[in-house]
Amino acid sequence: MTQTTEETKKQPDSRGLAGQVIGETSVCAVNQTQLMYRGYEIADLAAHATFEEVAHVLLVGHKPNAEELKAFSDEVASYRAIPTAVRDAIVKIAKDTPEAHPMSVLRTAVSLLSHTCDLCEDNSAEAELLKSKMLLAKIPTCIGTHQRALDGKEPVEPDTSLSHAANLLWCITGEKPHDISAKVMDVSLILYAEHDFNASTFTSRVIASTNSDMHSCVCGGIGALKGNLHGGANEAAMEMLSDIMEATSGGQTVDEYMQHAFETKKKLMGFGHRVYKNGDHRAGILRDWGLKYCEEVNPEAKAWFDLGDEVQGIMLRDKNIFPNVDFPCGMTYFAMGIPVPQYTPIFVASRITGWCAHIMEQHQNNRIIRPLAQYAGEGIRNWNDG
Ligand SMILES: CC(C)(COP(=O)(O)OP(=O)(O)OC[C@H]1O[C@@H](n2cnc3c(N)ncnc32)[C@H](O)[C@@H]1OP(=O)(O)O)[C@@H](O)C(=O)NCCC(=O)NCCS
Numbered sequence: 001m002t003q004t005t006e007e008t009k010k011q012p013d014s015r016g017l018a019g020q021v022i023g024e025t026s027v028c029a030v031n032q033t034q035l036m037y038r039g040y041e042i043a044d045l046a047a048h049a050t051f052e053e054v055a056h057v058l059l060v061g062h063k064p065n066a067e068e069l070k071a072f073s074d075e076v077a078s079y080r081a082i083p084t085a086v087r088d089a090i091v092k093i094a095k096d097t098p099e100a101h102p103m104s105v106l107r108t109a110v111s112l113l114s115h116t117c118d119l120c121e122d123n124s125a126e127a128e129l130l131k132s133k134m135l136l137a138k139i140p141t142c143i144g145t146h147q148r149a150l151d152g153k154e155p156v157e158p159d160t161s162l163s164h165a166a167n168l169l170w171c172i173t174g175e176k177p178h179d180i181s182a183k184v185m186d187v188s189l190i191l192y193a194e195h196d197f198n199a200s201t202f203t204s205r206v207i208a209s210t211n212s213d214m215h216s217c218v219c220g221g222i223g224a225l226k227g228n229l230h231g232g233a234n235e236a237a238m239e240m241l242s243d244i245m246e247a248t249s250g251g252q253t254v255d256e257y258m259q260h261a262f263e264t265k266k267k268l269m270g271f272g273h274r275v276y277k278n279g280d281h282r283a284g285i286l287r288d289w290g291l292k293y294c295e296e297v298n299p300e301a302k303a304w305f306d307l308g309d310e311v312q313g314i315m316l317r318d319k320n321i322f323p324n325v326d327f328p329c330g331m332t333y334f335a336m337g338i339p340v341p342q343y344t345p346i347f348v349a350s351r352i353t354g355w356c357a358h359i360m361e362q363h364q365n366n367r368i369i370r371p372l373a374q375y376a377g378e379g380i381r382n383w384n385d386g
Helices: 006-008 040-047 051-059 065-079 084-096 102-115 127-150 162-174 179-194 199-208 214-226 233-249 253-263 283-295 301-321 326-335 340-366
Strands: 028-031 034-037
Touching: 006 102, 006 233, 006 301, 034 040, 034 051, 034 326, 040 179, 040 283, 051 065, 051 127, 051 162, 051 340, 065 127, 065 199, 084 102, 084 127, 102 127, 102 340, 127 162, 127 214, 127 340, 162 340, 179 283, 179 326, 179 340, 199 214, 199 340, 233 253, 233 283, 233 301, 233 326, 253 301, 253 340, 283 301, 283 326, 326 340
Parallel strands: none
Antiparallel strands: 028 034
């Protein structure tokens, strides 16, 4: 029976699997009011844990005691160096095609890492935990190698004495970060680490479900995260704010810019969420840390937060749409002097923990992910009919 236009309108929009539960996980819970990693609320983790502790919770499955944490952190740090062939390839890409997006370069780097990993084809729980730690350790080195080559500089050796967050900043800048920089980065990595069946994690799980290897799953995850409706939104949000800043210095008001965006159906980057319709818990936490960073290190950068507040106010007033974590992230990383195209790769340096936890969970209780499609094409016809 064909539906009337009125009936079609009344149905919820289920495109993009909206509102559909498509599997189980013990890694994370996301709902309108809560985000928990293995039962720990995100605000609790951001206030009291370190990124290494969170990585242990996600990958190993429980909160580490002091001894377990030291063993885990030391082991991960010991894997930070990358093979010369991978380093040389990243440097060559930066020299030959500096316009290549760092997410594409990181995807290639992870793919290359698979060729030098003896455990690549081993999907046992033991091998996958080890590969997770190695990927976690090596991704910041890949990011830093690429950025430094783009800056015309030699890569620095990763520093095993630094935390994951501090070492990430060291690899990118070649300077030992202030305590506050390392802390703000650490919190942002905690907030980015995991988010149940988001697009990139789901992609990783689909690949895992075919019995493919962890590096292939992560390459797929990086590809999905790159898009500006997902992880790429942290870069897009900052680019949009720069655009608004430029428009206002040319005489346009923020309100005029926004009304034009609404009229032309332009998406405002860093706003909205499939699940959080009343706000993203992570956004306020990162905004506070970003402002603290400005206060202590870069007071001029507060202007971006003031502009962000104005944009946020108009979005709420006119559309009732809240900012997501990518909105304050863009401003925070900008205040920290991080090049905009590295924002999403930094997201990878954190989300690798969530992806790997899900890949392991998928492999440990696997059935191939193969849903059905509703056919909406031509009726049956004969090839010889014309
Ligand atoms: C995150 C996102 C992809 C969720 O998509 P979604 O679940 O399909 O979106 P919704 O169903 O909630 O959208 C409802 C309405 O709000 C609008 N909307 C949602 N986010 C919007 C935004 N950032 N700017 C302008 N309008 C937006 C939609 O266009 C839609 O309007 P319509 O009913 O007139 O078509 C979407 O909000 C978006 O594109 N945001 C910008 C990119 C971003 O920040 N991504 C990072 C997510 S963490």
